Amino acid sequence: MDRIPILRMGKFLLVTIQIDLYDRLATNLETDLVYMVNKTGAKGVLIDISALSIVDSFMGRILGNIGSMARIMDAETVVVGMQPAVAITLVELGLELKGVHTALNVEKGMELLRNKIKDLDYEEEDEIEANEDSTE
Amino acid sequence: MRIVLNKDTMKIEKEQDVVPFRNRVKEYAVKIGMSVVNQTKLITAASELVRNMLKYANGGITVIEVISEGRNSGIRLTFVDKGPGIKDIALAMKDGFSTGKSLGLGLPGAKRLVNEFEIKSSVGEGTTVSIIKWKNG
Structure with a gap:
């Protein structure tokens, strides 16, 4: 069965979709990613769709699902590299990709994920400090 | 008057098709020089309609035609299936309506992406959807 590879890089999972998707491939990716987040404890998922010439309602829904599922598993998702024509078409189609973060390219996407995770780390540290204060 | 310049038929039987x-x-x-945005809209609409065909009718026949009308040229796609047909077309064309588990954007979304959209369906016999995207439109 065809699969899209998921690469692990530190706290992140990277997915580069290089081939045209049919529905089964997209649903497999969704399941694989959620399992990988669970297995690796990844904090962020970056999906590069710059090679995709179309994103239809099904693929859009899968991307949204991945975002929601990853969030439940405590990971942020960012979709990067969307072609302008794809963005125009998606909005006209009626999909706004609300559940996921987006960034222009991989570099900006990584930056966004790092910032998101840094914020979370700070919050955790604050909480720990607050707890320490209260115990003193 | 509309002239058909080229006609191609493809069978759709499984997802990979x-x-x-x-x-x-x-x-x-690309051959008729359609812009990338219009290409993307056409292919996305086609993708939605072909999915419907697979999902509700287990596939069917698609016809790809290059048409011209005066100076304008375009692509006409026709999707013919022998599935269960659509009982209430007006309802099926509404945003957010789906008998399946999808978002219900397929038919209305596809319509928004093309210049002409025609749907005929009779229950028990099948559905035919025809769309046109003009090169300049």
Whole structure:
């Protein structure tokens, strides 16, 4: 069965979709990613769709699902590299990709994920400090 | 008057057939010089309609035609299936309505992406959807 590879890089999972998707491939990716987040404890998922010439309602829904599922598993998702024509078409189609973060390219996407995770780390540290204060 | 310049038929029987079908549509769209945005809209609409065909009718026949009208040229795609048919077309064309588990954007979304959209269906006999995207439109 065809699969899209998921690469692990530190706290992140990277997915580069290089081939045209049919529905089964997209649903497999969704399941694989959620399992990988669970297995690796990844904090962020970056999906590069710059090679995709179309994103239809099904693929859009899968991307949204991945975002929601990853969030439940405590990971942020960012979709990067969307072609302008794809963005125009998606909005006209009626999909706004609300559940996921987006960034222009991989570099900006990584930056966004790092910032998101840094914020979370700070919050955790604050909480720990607050707890320490209260115990003193 | 509309003249058909080229006609191509493709059978859609399984999910994997969708990819070569989209590529074929793209080939023709590129050949007539359609802009990337219009190409993308056409292929996305085609993708929605072909999915419907697979999901509700287990596949069918697609016809890709290059048409011209005066100075304008375009692509006409026709999707013919022998599935269960659509009982209430007006309802099926509404945003957010789906008898399946999808978002219900397929038919209305596809309509928004093309210049002309025609749907005929009779219960028990099947559905035919025909769309046109003009090169300049």
